[in-house]
Amino acid sequence: MERFKEEQKETIVSTCNLLGLDRQVYYRSIQSRTRKQHISKQVIALVRGIRSIMPRLGARKLYHMLKDELSKLNVGRDKLFRILKVNHMLIKPKRSYHITTDSHHRFRKHRNIVCNTKISRPEQVWVSDITYLGSRKNPSYLALITDAYSKKIVGYDVSNSLAVDGSVKALEMALNTRKYKQEPLIHHSDRGLQYCSNEYQGILSQHNITSSMTEKYDPYENAVAERVNGILKQEFSVAKSVKSLDLKKKLVDEAVGIYNNIRPHLSNHMLTPKQMHLQNKLKMKQYKSKNLIEASFNEI
Numbered sequence: 001m002e003r004f005k006e007e008q009k010e011t012i013v014s015t016c017n018l019l020g021l022d023r024q025v026y027y028r029s030i031q032s033r034t035r036k037q038h039i040s041k042q043v044i045a046l047v048r049g050i051r052s053i054m055p056r057l058g059a060r061k062l063y064h065m066l067k068d069e070l071s072k073l074n075v076g077r078d079k080l081f082r083i084l085k086v087n088h089m090l091i092k093p094k095r096s097y098h099i100t101t102d103s104h105h106r107f108r109k110h111r112n113i114v115c116n117t118k119i120s121r122p123e124q125v126w127v128s129d130i131t132y133l134g135s136r137k138n139p140s141y142l143a144l145i146t147d148a149y150s151k152k153i154v155g156y157d158v159s160n161s162l163a164v165d166g167s168v169k170a171l172e173m174a175l176n177t178r179k180y181k182q183e184p185l186i187h188h189s190d191r192g193l194q195y196c197s198n199e200y201q202g203i204l205s206q207h208n209i210t211s212s213m214t215e216k217y218d219p220y221e222n223a224v225a226e227r228v229n230g231i232l233k234q235e236f237s238v239a240k241s242v243k244s245l246d247l248k249k250k251l252v253d254e255a256v257g258i259y260n261n262i263r264p265h266l267s268n269h270m271l272t273p274k275q276m277h278l279q280n281k282l283k284m285k286q287y288k289s290k291n292l293i294e295a296s297f298n299e300i
Helices: 002-019 023-051 059-065 067-072 077-086 164-176 198-206 219-234 245-261 273-277
Strands: 125-134 139-147 153-159 186-189 210-213 286-288 296-298
Touching: 023 059, 023 067, 023 077, 059 067, 059 077, 125 164, 125 219, 139 164, 139 219, 139 245, 153 164, 153 245, 164 198, 198 210, 219 245, 245 273
Parallel strands: 125 186, 186 210
Antiparallel strands: 125 139, 139 153, 286 296
16 A cells, blocks of 8 residues: 555656656645535535525625625635535526416506605504415415505415405404504505405504505505515515415415525625514615606615
8 A cells, every 4th residue: 555655656757757746736736626615515514504505595694694604614705605506506596477466447546656755664664465476276465464664564365365354364363463553654565456455454543544545556566565476476485385374374384484584685785584583774776667766676
């Protein structure tokens, strides 16, 4: 064995001399490559640990959550992106839309007052929406109410129908968990039958909540709600083909808990929705939609 090692060293020396390389440089390059591979394996293990509960979490949020551990490995944001790219772990966004809004009804439609409102605190504006879950053979619907300032999901319900009951249950949950009850509140939604119905509007009036509605069918008019829908469906895969309604509800419960309490938000200065909801000092990050110049909603 010793003789074999000596022969191997002599071969390397001869090769290095032939190529005009320094033997020490050769060995250092091997050590450097081995060290980089070891660091990459550690980084991938850290990422997989987080993605076990948030399977499609993006690289910027991963960097924020792993910043301390990555710093010990001397891995910055750009290096993290490179490691993820080489290992095919960067997330490509998916987009799909299913229209769940029926605005052809006899009930009163309210004008959009949110587009000119500067949002500066939690429970100033709630945005509501209904998104499609499941498949055509086994459809179900998720009614959501999200705080526009903190992006916290304050109310939700999963049902097999687009009837008003699901939206009402989501609203009742939001009202039961409301923290700042003395502050004025605007409820913003599309012009769907569920939100215009006498039952839903009656609950809003009973709690002195002002109603605001989109004036066109444009996702950018209700950008916060549309984005939160997308996060739950794309990052948490709550739209999986699950037949049991009870199981769907459990999956949504789990996803909302992780979303509210663990997942950082770019528009929340990398705070979680729960953390953002407990303060009102930070200023929201704003953007102007490409279709509605007057609209001023958040990055998520």
